[in-house]
Amino acid sequence: MEAQQFLAEFGHIANAPSGIDRLRDMVLDLAVQGRLALSSESKESTLGLLDEIGRWRASQTQSKKGRRAKFEVPISDLDKPFSIPEHWVWVRNSDIFSLTKGKNPKDLGPEGKYPYLDIEALDRGNIQRYTNDEQAPRSSKADILVVCDGSRSGLVLDGNDGVIGSTLARVDTLPTIQHFVKLLFLHGYRRFNAEKKGAAIPHLDTARLLARPCGLPPISDQESIVAKVDELMALCDKLESQQQARRKLQNALRKSTLQAVASSQRPHELQTTWARLADNFGQLFHAPEDVVAFKGLILDLAVSGELLNTEHRHTASGADLLRAIAKKRIEWSIESEGQEQKEALAMLKKLRSQQMTIPDAVLPEHWAWASLLQVSQAVVDCHNKTAPYVSEGIHLIRTTDIRNGRMDLSRTRKISEETYAYWARRMPPKSGDIFFTREAPMGEAAIVPDGEKVCLGQRSMLIRLFPDLFSNRFLLYVIQSRSFQTRMIEAAIGMTVKHLRVGGVEDLVVPVPPMAEQDQIVAIVDALFRMCEHYEDQLSRKRRIATNFAASAVSSLTGIAIEEEEEPMKAPQTQLIAPLSLGTAPDIKAQAPLATILARHNGEMDAKDLWQRFGGEIDTFYAQLKTEVARGWILEPTPAEMREKPADTVNV
Structure with missing residues (x-):
């Protein structure tokens, strides 16, 4: 590798998303290819080392317990992923190390002779379980351990004194080459995704791992390579720390700028701070996720009345709107029939006994606070059973189908007309209704799209408004705001999985501006969100270009193509x-x-x-x-x- 080429590409790699990880990958790639060390050793010295490894392993009676699969098939040129120095030797991993798998020992408890080592104990450095099992495989502080099962399979850990659990394996190899073998494991974990397999719980594919070819250098090269890798990894750590410090300063600047917008007391102050924010958007927002915080600020300003000039005299108020909703609800209870009338009368009964806690947050004086029950025509719970699915039919909207204010109909379960008639018997959903999730996850909401027939799934509720009196778009923005989400979390129950009771949803409070101001706020938020999405798209495109460029640069420098990242883990089939x-x-x-x-x-x-x-x-x-x-x-x-x-x- 030419130094000038590396220096020319260094900045592009380091500043790309996950750029430091790319650099670490590149260091390990160059290390295992022998491109970080030059020596005058002969091939005979490497062959002598291989013989020494064989004699050592033959002398280890405990190595019989390890996985020592011997692969007699010669290493062909097609098997070799890259070239190595002439004085190195191609071997398979099984030629230079074996794996001793751990197990679940007997008598685990707070007392015992041997500490029990699992991933948690090694991560936190706090061993809490012990065993007296004399037959269980053990580890020492000088050993290398590798995680065999779980989402972190393939991760390399330093050993400790104790008994190794079933999710770990000890790497057995000649002590003088141990540091280089650890480097091989680090390379495999980072570059080749730890050779994982398994649909539900991924685990280390030890057979494939042991069969993988690798280049074996002489001891002098190994020592030089390990020292150089340590040096370069330390530089990567330092660079990463500097980037984090810069990011921290950028976050602080963005936070102070956003706070200036939020604390503006007069329209002209808001206009000035907003212009300052727009002029410096590129410096304040580094990644698409940074825009999320900005959207949260917009929603909080919107639902507190800060985005409107509300100083003039008002012809309508939130209290007037609540009276109009109450009047129309009574008319509905009189004019409706059957199940609809039952729902209307049930709403009126709940409202007579409902008690509401008013938040401390200040609203414009002509706005009001009200519960979801007070602003709605009806709030209806789902049928809390798993519906029978069919291959084609009506969309059943589960909590996983509602994200970020949108209803995703592309992957819904389907139910039959007969199931729909029973599951939606209380109140068939219609366009404009809001679906609200009260568990797993809690607090997501979306509006039923026009022209779609959908059914309410488990752990969700339907909110129907009087569309001429209360805007469903405004209510959706209120639900998405940080202030509402905070109140919702405070009202949630459950020690482990937080969720809302049906009554808890009905009691959640929302700000109530006049209908005309609701429409104005929705129009302003829509415009601001379009601007956010424009910048978010720019940042995403910039990130993709930088990522691809960095991957291409690393590939050209190392000669190893970057493998596509696997899709996120899916549920087992x-x-x-x-x-x-x-x-x-x-x-x-x-x-x-x-x-x-x-x-x-x-x-x-x-x-x-x-x-x-x-x-x-x-x-x-x-x-x-x-x-x-x-x-x-x-x-x-x-x-x-x-x-x-x-x-x-x-x-x-």
Whole structure:
């Protein structure tokens, strides 16, 4: 590699998104190719080292416990991912190291002879469990450990004195080449995604790992390479620290500028601070996610009346609007029939006994505070059961289909007309209604699109307004605002998975400006959001170009093509047929969210339903399930069938 070429590309790589990680990848790529060290060693010295490794491994009786798969197939030119120096030797990983897999030892508890090592214990440096199991594989501080199971499989960790758990494996190799072998593992973890496989819980593909070819250098080259890698990685750490400091200063500048906008007391002050913000947008916003905070500020200004000139005399007020809504609701209860009349009368009954807590936030004097129940025609809960799905039919809107104020109809489950008639019997949704999620996740909302027939899914509620009296777009912006979300979180219940009761949703308070001002605010926010989206798109495009350029530069410098990143982990295409049952009730202070959910549902649930109520990523769910089963809070599932699910019915 030419130094001039590296220096010419360095700035582009370092300043790109994840640029420091690209540099670290490049350092490791160059290291394993022998391009960080030059020596006059002969090939005979490397072959002598390989013989020494073989003799050492043959003398280790404990190495029989490790995975020592020997691959007799010669390494062809097609197997070699890059070129290496002439005095290096191509070997397979299995020629220079083996893996000793850990296991779950007996008698885990607070007392014991040997510390129990798992990922958490090594990460936090706080060992809490011990064992007296003499047969379990052990580790020392001089060892290299590698994570074998879970989302972090392939991660390299420094060893510690103790017994290694089932998610870890000890790397057994000749001590004099241990540092270079660790470098090989670091390279594999960063560049080749740790050779993972597995749909639900990824794990290290040890057979593929041991079969992978690598270049073996002589000891002198290894020492030189390891020292150079340490030096360059330290420089990467320093550069990353400097970038974080610069980012921190930029965040502080953006925060102070946004606060100046938010604290403007007069229209001319708002105009001045806003112009300053617009003029310096490029310096204040570094990445698309930075614009999210700005949108939050816009919404908070909007729902507090700060985006309008409200100093003139007003012909209407929020109180007038609430009286008009109350009058129309009574008319509706008289004129409606059947189920609709039942809902109308139920609304009136709830309103007579509802008690509302007024927030401390100050509104324009002609605005008012009101509950969601007070501003709505009706607030209706869903039918809280899992609907039977069909391949074609009516959209069933689940909580996962509502994100960032939009209803995504591209991946919805479908239900039949018969199911729809029963599930939507209280109040069939119509265009303009708002769907609001009260759990998993909580506080998302979206408006039903025109011309679409949809059904309310579990853990969601329907909010119907009188469209000529209250704007659904304004209410949607209120729900998305940080101030509303803060009040909502304070009203939520639940020790593990936060959620809202039906009554809790009805009691949430919203600001009420006159209808004309609602429309004005919506128009202003729409215009500002269009500007935000323009800048956000520019930043996203700039980031993509920088990322691609950095990847191309690294590829040209190292000769290794950058592999496409895998898609985010999806739910497994299988279904656990056995139910999960509550075991020993955990202590109230224990971190046992799954057992807590089971306890609320009579101690038994299907795995799919438990995951949905847990609300986390699938790999996080399975990791938590494994922990709670190990501690006895959930009973070990009986032998269960893992049945492949048809493509149109995959849910978990």
